[in-house]
Amino acid sequence: MFEFALLGLLHEAPMHGYELRKRLHDLLGAFRAFSYGSLYPTLRRLQRAGLIVEEGPEESALSWGRRARKVYKLTPEGKERFADLLANAGPQTWDDDSFGVHLAFFSRTPAEIRMRILEGRRRCVEERREGLRERLAKTGEQIDRYTRELHRQGLESTEREVRWLNELIAHEQSEQDE
């Protein structure tokens, strides 16, 4: 997930850690933390896996005056990995956190996979919606007032998201036709 996001960003241009984190925070800060405590370990993991490499120091030397920053760039294997993650977009792609990240990289996602992700997400939200409906129906009176409020609000929220997803999907389809 973090891995996916980093590979996606590095697709645009080589960057150093701080900048990657900043871009992610800009892009998805409202939905995810993307803390340094994950960033640097993940970078090292990607590096060890050969998906990214540290750029030679020559280029950073150009913009000197700045200091000690490590610029990473994508390797061919890294690009491949990103494509693989998209191609195998599975169930864990639909959940709250992951979905937002994937949306943020939709512009470099093939149309068919965009569709798969949107529909998977919809199914997932619909399931949550059904769960909430059942709970609200079943319990009736004996449930705590506050908990019921929470479920009511959750239900409304999921209903809205399903509608939103339907719009996105419809838009995708209309684009596919043209």
Added chain:
Amino acid sequence: MFEFALLGLLHEAPMHGYELRKRLHDLLGAFRAFSYGSLYPTLRRLQRAGLIVEEGPEESALSWGRRARKVYKLTPEGKERFADLLANAGPQTWDDDSFGVHLAFFSRTPAEIRMRILEGRRRCVEERREGLRERLAKTGEQIDRYTRELHRQGLESTEREVRWLNELIAHEQSEQDE
């Protein structure tokens, strides 16, 4: 968080792990996973900390035919701990995951603390809302279409939640007056 939830549940009655998890799943399954992979380690942690104790086997012996289940009950220190967690309800209480859990135990939460939590949560959601507004305003055209959709939907969703919280707070106040 998990700790808070378990202590809260055991406040009602002594229970064994499976039942605790089931109740939590019932109560908050739509918002949180509460997997076994956290449950049992957390129970052991609470036990080591002296917040819960394993009930003597005599009582479980009564309902025998069943098997090998460990019933935990709250110690005085456990009750104290729960009260402390409520009293010190701080910033990390306002975030998405935690708030839902706290709501679920509002019936055993003092009115003033309920208020603190609701208002803290509101401030937190308002901040996210402002962040989303800025992003939507600032970027204007250059932002990815999908990302903008995501932020639009997020903004709408936070606006609704603020309204909902206002209602809850108003209700609390009217109850306090009577």
Added chain:
DNA sequence: AGGTGATTATATCGCCGCGATACATCGATG
């Protein structure tokens, strides 16, 4: 000239929670 605080920058640590998995028993259904 000097101090102070925010920003840029990298990195580690411990903790929490999840998903997967293993194992064993019980009840109901066929």
Added chain:
DNA sequence: CATCGATGTATCGCGGCGATATAATCACCT
């Protein structure tokens, strides 16, 4: 009587977070 789903306890590895350390640079105020 076999098989499947629910009951029940437990562990493992991993990903991500918050807190924290360190340090240089920059902008601003005095």
